Amino acid sequence: MKKILLTGANGQIGREIQHLFPIQQERLVALSKAELNIADHEQITQVIKAYQPAIIINAAAYTAVDKAESETELAFAVNSTGVKNLATAANKFHIPIIHLSTDYVFDGLKNTAYVEKDERSPLNVYGSSKAQGEQYLQDILAQHIILRVSWVFGKYGHNFVKTILKLAREKPELNIVADQIGCPTPAADIADVIHHLVEFIEQGKAKWGVFHYCGDQALSWYDFAKQIMSYAETLPGFICQRLNPITTAQYPTPAARPKNSVLSTKKIQQEYDILPANIKNGLRAIIDNL
Ligand SMILES: NC(=O)c1ccc[n+]([C@@H]2O[C@H](COP(=O)([O-])OP(=O)(O)OC[C@H]3O[C@@H](n4cnc5c(N)ncnc54)[C@H](OP(=O)(O)O)[C@@H]3O)[C@@H](O)[C@H]2O)c1
Numbered sequence: 308m309k310k311i312l313l314t315g316a317n318g319q320i321g322r323e324i325q326h327l328f329p330i331q332q333e334r335l336v337a338l339s340k341a342e343l344n345i346a347d348h349e350q351i352t353q354v355i356k357a358y359q360p361a362i363i364i365n366a367a368a369y370t371a372v373d374k375a376e377s378e379t380e381l382a383f384a385v386n387s388t389g390v391k392n393l394a395t396a397a398n399k400f401h402i403p404i405i406h407l408s409t410d411y412v413f414d415g416l417k418n419t420a421y422v423e424k425d426e427r428s429p430l431n432v433y434g435s436s437k438a439q440g441e442q443y444l445q446d447i448l449a450q451h452i453i454l455r456v457s458w459v460f461g462k463y464g465h466n467f468v469k470t471i472l473k474l475a476r477e478k479p480e481l482n483i484v485a486d487q488i489g490c491p492t493p494a495a496d497i498a499d500v501i502h503h504l505v506e507f508i509e510q511g512k513a514k515w516g517v518f519h520y521c522g523d524q525a526l527s528w529y530d531f532a533k534q535i536m537s538y539a540e541t542l543p544g545f546i547c548q549r550l551n552p553i554t555t556a557q558y559p560t561p562a563a564r565p566k567n568s569v570l571s572t573k574k575i576q577q578e579y580d581i582l583p584a585n586i587k588n589g590l591r592a593i594i595d596n597l
Contacts, residue, residue: 311505312360313337314345314393315367319464320407320456323498324366336360340367345389351396362508363397364501365390365406368437372411375433376561382436390440394447403450403513405504407497410457410489410521412438415565420525422571423455423517431562441517452504453517454497457568458531460589461494462596467528471535472597475547485529485552489568490521493589500581507579514578519570522586527552534586538594 311328315321316337328335336358343354345367368386369375375382390406397404411434412427427438444451460466468491474481500520507513526534529552539545555564575581 308334309361309509310358311335312354312358312363314343314363314365315340316342318366318368318370319459319461319466320494320497321366322463323461323494324364324501326495327498327502343367345393346384348392348395351392355396355400355402359400360402362505363393363402363404364505365393365404368407370433372431372433372564373561375436376431379432379436382432383439386433386436387439387443391443391447394444394451397450398448401450403452403508403515404444404448405452405454405501405508406440406444408441408453408455408517409434409437410455410568410570411565412441412455413565413568415487415567417567420569420571421519421567423519423574430565433562450513450515452513452515454500454504455517455519455570456492456497457521457570458489458491459494459497460491460593462593463494466494467491467531468535468590468593471532472539472542472594475536475539476544477546479546480549480551481532481547482551482553482558483529483532484555484558485527486554487564487566487568488525488527490523490525490570490583491531491586491589492521493584493586493592495592496584496589500575503579503581518575518579519572520575520581521570521572521583522589523583524586525569526586529553534590535594538590542594542597
């Protein structure tokens, strides 16, 4: 049976992808950072020779947006050189790649939703490293799908939903940034989309290139926090009574962030018949799970 190689298998999205191949476990070779460091070119070649995968899914990344400002080299080693390494090896062995990327490749100055052909112009180190990774993949390997997603949340790892639920048990009121907008995306839905893309590739029906995929509402962090609270208010130990909208300037962070992170999902809908993720269902699923 042809194998699928998953990198970054212990990440937020990687773990969701693992759920989708449960009865075909021998199909998915899911490798954590300890098992495959994508910054190490030699390791990639060894793994590809050992498993001979038919498809590579790259969910590995350096994702600490603020820390990246002071760990520039490491962010680029993983998000840029790591992707170059994967692309080079995949090209040598004729293996297509599904690669995850981000809304942070844009500067957020556009007034409408970003489309796939908009020029990349990242504001921070993380976004720059991801943008360069995309470019390497595009230059080296024709058979690639770059799936840009935004504001990911789910039951695994660190994310905004889990942070709000934690803080709502600790503080009576919370200040939340209200002047950055984006489309939160459930990690489980991203995994579903990737599963779908794998099927298209296996059937020889893939359409290569960049695609945007995200949730079905454009929200500020403040709006999103309100939605989270409305689902979670029945949870035990909830003491937060009030959310206060604040500006980005009132909440300075090491990395600048785009004001507009909204991605247009028209292309993936037209070419793959994939609809945006339902944010409310995604929230309900994670809160029920907790
Ligand atoms: N999270 C978001 O809001 C968001 C938004 C837009 C796009 N994305 C993109 O979605 C993808 C997956 O993100 P995620 O949220 O699942 O991130 P995540 O939870 O941080 O997972 C990334 C995984 O990659 C691993 N990793 C780090 N360096 C590696 C290396 N050198 N070799 C192999 N694995 C390495 C990490 O391991 P350690 O944890 O052990 O370091 C982690 O398990 C990334 O491409 C990210 O840029 C995420």
